[in-house]
């Protein structure tokens with residue numbers, strides 16, 4: 579390895595330098611305050627744990643995304659957390675086990691063995707919130723509203739929201755009586771938006787004409803509210819088992835549209851984005867000029883079941899570094915004060931006092947030149963601030 583190569587970081591892994599690092603940290607504080615103001619309690623799940631417990635109840639996609647290492651103490655396989663959501667579900671189900679609703683939040687680095695897209699970091703700083711114990715429309719509305727509030731707080735004003743529903747596909751698949759394996763294959767085709775492959779599959783496999791039409795309609799269910807309403811009416815007519823899910827999307831969007839009248843909504847029932855653990859309404863926020871979602875989430879009602887408590891669950895996550903890149907939170911501009919290197923205890927006391935008051939005080943070392951807003955000077959026997 580050449581000397582210069584030793585400094586190379588692996589693909590998708592980055593370090594953050596000043597001033598961006600400060601910007602991100604300031605944003606983190608603002609967003610943690612916001613989560614707190616909405617009543618969400620912080621949790622800090624471990625970054626590394628036994629693979630079995632880390633991946634219990636999640637799908638294959640998360641398994642592929644997880645870095646694996648051997649624990650030299652026990653000889654067992656461990657995994658680095660690639661997504662905080664299942665860990666928080668376990669905390670809710672197992673460690674806290676509350677009755678009723680619980681609201682939890684987190685902000686920490688997660689690790690991706692494989693980046694989810696070309697744009698994505700392999701070490702995102704995942705910030706998010708999870709809401710347990712409420713299956714109704716109000717919980718989805720709260721969590722999506724919080725996601726929008728967080729994006730706005732980051733200084734990102736122009737977003738559009740995508741909504742989909744994994745449950746509609748599942749209801750159709752259940753009605754068709756297809757095996758779990760086949761469901762997974764179809765799910766993958768839908769995610770890739772292979773409408774023609776899906777049409778061919780439906781023609782080949784489905785004898786019931788209503789079901790066949792419903793599957794074909796699903797692959798084309800992308801567009802604005804008008805299209806959603808029309809297609810929903812038809813879909814519910816063809817397969818009434820989908821109507822509860824379809825009504826759920828409509829009710830959630832009605833309420834969101836009242837809260838965020840200027841935010842465009844886009845519907846896509848093929849957009850089964852997110853992880854295999856998602857079971858219901860899924861959503862994502864996009865900004866112009868960035869191909870990936872800047873925040874995303876959805877319902878995952880069954881994840882807690884493997885820990886003994888299937889709780890209704892919904893939540894969202896974002897990468898703090900991405901929010902910072904597209905946002906405009908002004909890092910609070912503290913006054914920089916430069917103090918001379920001097921042993922005077924009075925100077926030490928003054929420096930400490932100014933730091934307490936929120937000034938950024940640097941004590942000059944030898945020949946150092948530091949750009950300053952103000953300097954500390956000894957005038958009339960007192961250390962005093964003087965404009966630089």
Ligand SMILES: N[C@@H](Cc1c[nH]c[nH+]1)C(=O)O
Nearest residue numbers: 663874875876893894895
């Ligand atoms: N953790 C998911 C989003 C999510 C949070 N809660 C439910 N879903 C993700 O990163 O895509």
